[in-house]
Amino acid sequence: MRVAERIKNDAGKSPAAVAGPSVPTTGSGSVRKRRGVNREGLEAGRRSTRTLLWILLAAAMVLYGFPFLYLLFTSFKTPIDTIAVPPTILPKEWTLENYANALGRSGVVASFINSIQTAIISTLLSLVLAVPAAYGITRYQTLSGRIFIMAALVTRMVPPVAIGIPLASMMASMGLADTPIALSIAHTTISLPLSIWLMSSFFEAVPRDLEEAATVDGCSRLGALWRVVIPVVSGGIAVTAIFAFLASWNEFLFALLMTAIRSQTTPVVIANFQTQFGLDWGSMTALAAVYSIPVILLTLLLQRKIVAGMTLGAVKG
Amino acid sequence: MRISDRRFALFLMTPAALFLAVFVAFPLFRLVADSFFKISPIAGGPRDFVGLDNYFRAFASEAFTGAGWRTLGYTLIVVTLEFALGLGMALLFTTLGRSSQIWRTVFMYPLMIAPIVAGLLWKFLMIDNFGLIGTLLHQAGILSNPNQIGWLSDPNIVLYSVAIPDIWLTTSFMCLVLFAGLQNIPGDLIEAARLDGARAPALLFRIILPLLRPVIAVALVVRGIDAARAFDTILIQTNGGPQSASETMSLLIYRTMIRFGDPGLASAMGTLYLLAMLAVAFVAVSTIWRPGKDS
Numbered sequence: 370m371r372v373a374e375r376i377k378n379d380a381g382k383s384p385a386a387v388a389g390p391s392v393p394t395t396g397s398g399s400v401r402k403r404r405g406v407n408r409e410g411l412e413a414g415r416r417s418t419r420t421l422l423w424i425l426l427a428a429a430m431v432l433y434g435f436p437f438l439y440l441l442f443t444s445f446k447t448p449i450d451t452i453a454v455p456p457t458i459l460p461k462e463w464t465l466e467n468y469a470n471a472l473g474r475s476g477v478v479a480s481f482i483n484s485i486q487t488a489i490i491s492t493l494l495s496l497v498l499a500v501p502a503a504y505g506i507t508r509y510q511t512l513s514g515r516i517f518i519m520a521a522l523v524t525r526m527v528p529p530v531a532i533g534i535p536l537a538s539m540m541a542s543m544g545l546a547d548t549p550i551a552l553s554i555a556h557t558t559i560s561l562p563l564s565i566w567l568m569s570s571f572f573e574a575v576p577r578d579l580e581e582a583a584t585v586d587g588c589s590r591l592g593a594l595w596r597v598v599i600p601v602v603s604g605g606i607a608v609t610a611i612f613a614f615l616a617s618w619n620e621f622l623f624a625l626l627m628t629a630i631r632s633q634t635t636p637v638v639i640a641n642f643q644t645q646f647g648l649d650w651g652s653m654t655a656l657a658a659v660y661s662i663p664v665i666l667l668t669l670l671l672q673r674k675i676v677a678g679m680t681l682g683a684v685k686g
Numbered sequence: 687m688r689i690s691d692r693r694f695a696l697f698l699m700t701p702a703a704l705f706l707a708v709f710v711a712f713p714l715f716r717l718v719a720d721s722f723f724k725i726s727p728i729a730g731g732p733r734d735f736v737g738l739d740n741y742f743r744a745f746a747s748e749a750f751t752g753a754g755w756r757t758l759g760y761t762l763i764v765v766t767l768e769f770a771l772g773l774g775m776a777l778l779f780t781t782l783g784r785s786s787q788i789w790r791t792v793f794m795y796p797l798m799i800a801p802i803v804a805g806l807l808w809k810f811l812m813i814d815n816f817g818l819i820g821t822l823l824h825q826a827g828i829l830s831n832p833n834q835i836g837w838l839s840d841p842n843i844v845l846y847s848v849a850i851p852d853i854w855l856t857t858s859f860m861c862l863v864l865f866a867g868l869q870n871i872p873g874d875l876i877e878a879a880r881l882d883g884a885r886a887p888a889l890l891f892r893i894i895l896p897l898l899r900p901v902i903a904v905a906l907v908v909r910g911i912d913a914a915r916a917f918d919t920i921l922i923q924t925n926g927g928p929q930s931a932s933e934t935m936s937l938l939i940y941r942t943m944i945r946f947g948d949p950g951l952a953s954a955m956g957t958l959y960l961l962a963m964l965a966v967a968f969v970a971v972s973t974i975w976r977p978g979k980d981s
Contacts, residue, residue, distance in 0.1 A: 411777075411780045411781055411868065411871065411873070411876055411894075412780070412781055412782070412783040419782070422778060422781055422782055423782065425778060426778055426779075426782065426786065426789060429775065429778070430789060430792065430793070433793065433796075433854075433857075434792070434795075436807055436808065436811060436854065437795070437796070437799070437807070439807075439811065439818060440803075440807045440810070443810070452815075452816045453816065454815055454816050455816075455821045455832065456816045456817070456818045456821055458818070497701075498701050498702040498705055499702060501698040501699070501701065501702070502698060502699045502701070502702035502703070504698055505694070505695040505696070505697070505698030505699040506695075506699065508695070509691050509692065509694070509695035511691075511692050511695045511696070513692075513695070513696060513699065514695055514699060517699050517702075517703055520703075520706070521702075521706065522967075523964065523967060523968075524706055524710050525911075526911055526963050526964055526966075526967035527710065527714065527960060527963070527964075528914075528915045528935075528936060528956070528959055528960060528963055529915065529917070529936075530915075530917065530935075530936045530939045530940055530956065530959075531714065531717055531939070531956040531957075531959060531960045532710060532713040532714055532717065534717075534943055534949070534952070535712075535713035535714075535716035535717050535720070536709065536713045538716075539709075539712070539713060539716075554709055555709075557705070557709070558706070558709050558710050561702060561705065561706065562706075565702065590694055615798060618800070619798075619799075619800035619801060619802075621800070621801065621802045621917070621918040621921075622917050622918065622936070622940075636800050636802040636803075636918075639802055639803065639806065640802055640921070640922055643922070650810060653806060654806075654807075654810070657803040657806055657807065660800065660803065661798070661799050661800065661803055664798040664799075665795050665798050665799070667798070668794060668795060668797070668798045669791060669795075672791045672794065675794070676790075676794070676862060679797075679859065679862050679863070680862060680863055680866040
């Protein structure tokens with residue numbers, strides 16, 4: 370059982386360590402050398418070179434981080450200051466006016482609720498469908514499974530604009546027009562294929578002895594899946610959930626096509642600011658900041674899991 | 687009596703397969719079917735079978751061929767630049783080693799930002815009159831006038847400008863994937879090359895890049911497919927303008943359907959677009975991915 374336990378522990382803290390290309394973790398001083406791999410191979414040796422590289426990195430970070438910081442600064446400017454010529458980087462006078470304006474507009478708070486609702490429903494739907502499917506594909510290696518995972522991959526190549534409009538009219542004929550459910554289903558068409566691929570990679574790393582031991586102990590196959598395998602891949606499920614959530618949270622095209630007043634998500638509201646209220650840049654930047662900050666914080670908290678999913682997601686599709 | 691393994695596997699896959707059949711395959715079928723009809727934009731309006739007429743119209747229209755080339759150009763711009771930048775950053779992180787970990791995390795943040803927000807943000811940076819980029823370039827002495835470059839209003843350069851948010855958003859993705867690939871290059875190999883007197887450029891082009899080839903191929907294909915579907919960032923920046931100079935395929939199809947109310951023509955365009963994407967995907971899948979096997 371030692372192997373299983375190790376897998377279990379690894380799955381808990383870093384799914385990448387279990388399956389697929391691993392992203393090295395810092396590890397508290399313990400050098401985790403792989404077989405024949407000298408990790409220091411590409412690292413720069415000389416101090417002067419390193420200093421130069423650090424300066425280069427700092428410059429890149431400033432350039433890269435600046436646009437979002439500028440958005441944040443702009444959101445605290447007074448409306449006149451926002452469109453001043455020439456523009457200034459920092460606000461002359463810090464104000465929360467834009468936030469009050471943006472959040473006070475009718476429909477904005479409701480759109481946040483819609484966004485959260487849609488993302489949660491779509492994440493759950495994605496997991497409920499993807500977890501058993503991926504398990505069926507990887508555990509049993511049947512021909513149908515192989516065909517199915519290929520089909521799922523092909524689905525990821527479908528341009529949303531191609532299915533968006535027929536999908537919207539389908540939802541309307543099902544009586545689901547302008548509901549978070551309809552949009553969640555649409556978002557699941559995007560996140561399900563990726564979820565199946567991610568979950569397959571995580572299941573691949575689970576040794577079969579695990580369920581075999583459980584079935585010997587009298588568990589049914591479903592029971593073994595539920596009680597033994599699922600807890601082992603819980604880290605992988607978390608990664609998959611984050612990706613499904615982010616996909617829905619940031620999605621725009623389906624939201625534009627499938628929502629009207631009742632179920633509009635915040636990205637659509639942000640885009641509408643342009644046309645409905647002239648160019649109120651202050652409020653737009655404030656709303657954009659409010660919408661971005663929760664996910665940025667989430668990312669910083671869960672970065673290791675996200676890196677794991679990102680690399681797996683890329684390799685697997 | 688226990689059911690067979692095959693049945694059990696099928697039972698596990700059925701819900702997801704049904705979902706994809708109903709909500710992806712069926713709409714796609716409707717799209718293809720619609721492409722053979724002339725459809726009134728009003729719901730419940732007339733619907734006449736016109737055969738391949740919509741396809742002929744698509745190929746005859748300059749908007750369609752133009753959008754095709756622009757989509758290709760846009761994809762090349764985005765993928766090339768973000769690959770170059772992503773590789774540079776990945777090498778930088780690798781050579782700095784473990785101590786750069788925090789910065790790798792920080793570098794990831796744009797990945798979490800909605801494309802619509804990124805498009806809006808860069809529009810604000812590049813807009814005529816009060817855009818910060820023009821002003822900064824002017825203050826640095828590069829431009830004689832802050833408005834000298836009409837980032838989003840000059841048809842000749844707008845396709846490059848609208849690509850910037852996409853590049854900004856996804857360079858980190860490229861960087862992460864390449865970084866992971868770099869970690870798997872055995873250090874001994876690098877040491878040996880160094881002992882043989884290989885300098886940095888030779889090391890990069892003769893050893894590192896060839897070893898990274900599979901990872902690079904996957905990253906380019908994944909990002910290429912995503913870039914070819916770009917919609918949000920362009921819509922919010924220019925809405926395809928000026929003079930359609932930034933109208934890519936997704937935008938054209940969307941506008942043909944919604945603005946110009948021609949579902950039949952839009953469906954034909956959508957079908958062609960889909961076929962092109964699937965062709966690329968098929969080639970990529972059969973050469974790079976081997977599904978079911980661990981890579």
